[in-house]
Amino acid sequence: MIRSSNLMILGAVGVIAACSGGEGNWSGTITDSAGVVIVSNTAEGMWTPSNEWTLEEELKFGSVEGDLEYQFGQIGFIAVDSRDRIYVADMQAQNIRVFTSAGQYEQTIGGPGAGPGELGPGVAFLVMGRGDTLFVPDVTNRRVNPYAPDGSEAGSFPIELEKALPMVWRGTSTGIVACQVRPLSLPDAPARDSMDAIVLYNTDGSVTDTVFKFPSGGTLNFGGGTPEINLYSPESVWDITGDGRLIYGVNNEYRIGVYGQGGSLERVLSMPFELKPVGETDQRVVMAFLERAWTDAGVPPQMLPQLRQIVHFGEFFPAFSAVLAGPRGSIWVQHVQPASELSEEELEDYNLIEESGAPQWDVFDAAGKYLGMVTMPPKFAPRMIWGNQIYGVWRDELDVQYVVRLRIVGVADGDTGAIELSSQ
Numbered sequence: 001m002i003r004s005s006n007l008m009i010l011g012a013v014g015v016i017a018a019c020s021g022g023e024g025n026w027s028g029t030i031t032d033s034a035g036v037v038i039v040s041n042t043a044e045g046m047w048t049p050s051n052e053w054t055l056e057e058e059l060k061f062g063s064v065e066g067d068l069e070y071q072f073g074q075i076g077f078i079a080v081d082s083r084d085r086i087y088v089a090d091m092q093a094q095n096i097r098v099f100t101s102a103g104q105y106e107q108t109i110g111g112p113g114a115g116p117g118e119l120g121p122g123v124a125f126l127v128m129g130r131g132d133t134l135f136v137p138d139v140t141n142r143r144v145n146p147y148a149p150d151g152s153e154a155g156s157f158p159i160e161l162e163k164a165l166p167m168v169w170r171g172t173s174t175g176i177v178a179c180q181v182r183p184l185s186l187p188d189a190p191a192r193d194s195m196d197a198i199v200l201y202n203t204d205g206s207v208t209d210t211v212f213k214f215p216s217g218g219t220l221n222f223g224g225g226t227p228e229i230n231l232y233s234p235e236s237v238w239d240i241t242g243d244g245r246l247i248y249g250v251n252n253e254y255r256i257g258v259y260g261q262g263g264s265l266e267r268v269l270s271m272p273f274e275l276k277p278v279g280e281t282d283q284r285v286v287m288a289f290l291e292r293a294w295t296d297a298g299v300p301p302q303m304l305p306q307l308r309q310i311v312h313f314g315e316f317f318p319a320f321s322a323v324l325a326g327p328r329g330s331i332w333v334q335h336v337q338p339a340s341e342l343s344e345e346e347l348e349d350y351n352l353i354e355e356s357g358a359p360q361w362d363v364f365d366a367a368g369k370y371l372g373m374v375t376m377p378p379k380f381a382p383r384m385i386w387g388n389q390i391y392g393v394w395r396d397e398l399d400v401q402y403v404v405r406l407r408i409v410g411v412a413d414g415d416t417g418a419i420e421l422s423s424q
Contacts, residue, residue, distance in 0.1 A: 026370070027044050028041040028369060036266065037268070039270070039369060041368075041370040042370070043272060045370050051410065052371075053371075054409045055376060055407070055408060056407050057404060057405075057406055057407075058407045059102070059103050061103035069105040072402070073093050074092040075090060076123065076126070077124055078391045079134060080391065081149065083101070085101065085106065086100070086405075087134060094111060094119045094123060095110045099403075109151045110147075116153050119138050123136060123140075125137045126169075127177050128173075129171065129177045129201075129203055131149070131175070133203050143159055144158075146203065162184070163181075163183075163184075165183075167179075172241065174242040176240060176242065177201040179201065181198075182216050183195070196213065196214055196216045198211050198240075211259075211261070214236055214248070217233065217234060217236055219231065230312045231314065232313060232318060234250050234318070235250070235251055237250075238323065241325045241329075245259060245266075249323065251319050252318060253270075254273040254320060256269050256331065269364055269369075275317070276316060276336070277315065278316060281340040282313075287311065289352045290311065317336045318336055321335065321336045324382070328366060330364060331368070332374070334358065335357070336356065337359075359375050359376045360373055360375050361375075376390070377404075379395045380393070388407060388411045389407055391403070391405050392404055
């Protein structure tokens with residue numbers, strides 16, 4: 001356990017930093033607090049023009065017309081198996097499509113329905129488990145559907161909403177399947193716990209461990225009365241690494257912790273940031289998006305005023321939008337993108353889900369030191385970092401969706417660093 005010796009901790013930090021990939025000077029500070037390494041960064045990164053990481057597109061597939069297999073309605077999450085095959089969840093088609101590493105269509109898994117192996121509306125998450133078993137959470141049908149590597153259905157296990165609502169799923173290339181669950185309080189069945197939990201699943205659906213518990217965020221409030229949507233309220237953001245470490249932070253401040261497999265806090269990294277107020281333009285654009293989404297989902301016009309009443313806005317934007325575990329133990333932290341900072345042209349097809357996070361990502365090395373910023377392509381929404389590649393969704397000027405794979409240039413193929421904090 002790292003806390004056993006402060007000297008050992010600081011020595012380990014030096015070892016990690018030596019293989020972190022940053023060659024420039026670092027202007028932050030490292031301190032120790034009761035055995036926890038505190039890494040305080042400045043806005044000046046360590047990268048120089050000669051060693052900074054950049055991105056290049058190496059694959060894109062999708063289609064406006066032609067073969068239906070390449071036409072996507074609403075892409076959810078993406079998974080990759082041990083053969084580098086690409087699995088794409090289409091929320092609109094209610095199926096999973098499988099492509100080769102080169103983007104050639106292979107097969108379709110699932111389809112609309114409630115029967116064995118079929119999928120309900122809104123299926124978004126995909127998680128690749130051990131042995132290339134694909135897990136597809138299906139909240140509508142209240143179950144998780146596992147699929148074998150050949151695409152055949154492999155039974156299911158229940159999602160028990162009366163116990164907890166699954167919020168976020170994560171998977172790693174080492175086969176870890178993790179889920180954030182939130183107690184769901186109903187009028188006739190109040191929640192017995194107010195804490196979210198991150199739990200690990202086995203291939204048979206059994207929970208193997210609860211790795212972390214934390215206070216539930218306020219974005220979605222199911223307090224037993226009228227539900228509420230509290231946009232830009234503090235929310236927990238996390239990812240998990242291949243060796244089971246947890247990267248976790250509450251986004252009301254730029255402060256992110258790394259936790260060991262036993263749930264002990266090992267280190268904390270921080271960055272200076274400036275609070276941005278949520279203005280009238282931001283609220284107007286977001287409400288317009290929500291009303292379009294409700295209308296597209298079949299909500300009658302007379303219901304829209306009632307739905308508007310459940311939406312509330314925080315005073316300030318969060319400090320960051322998302323975190324991802326990257327290559328060589330790096331930690332990637334996404335900036336927030338206020339709608340008021342976009343051009344009129346960009347606002348024409350604004351998508352709150354895909355564009356609340358900015359293209360800019362801060363990258364920290366395995367020691368928590370700030371390397372610099374990576375800017376992803378416009379209209380590109382990353383889903384995961386897998387090895388030295390980033391998989392995500394790109395939308396063209398017609399709002400047509402494509403699967404895109406970017407390569408992180410500057411990280412050698414297969415180089416995950418001597419200190420492995422990232423699975424992906």
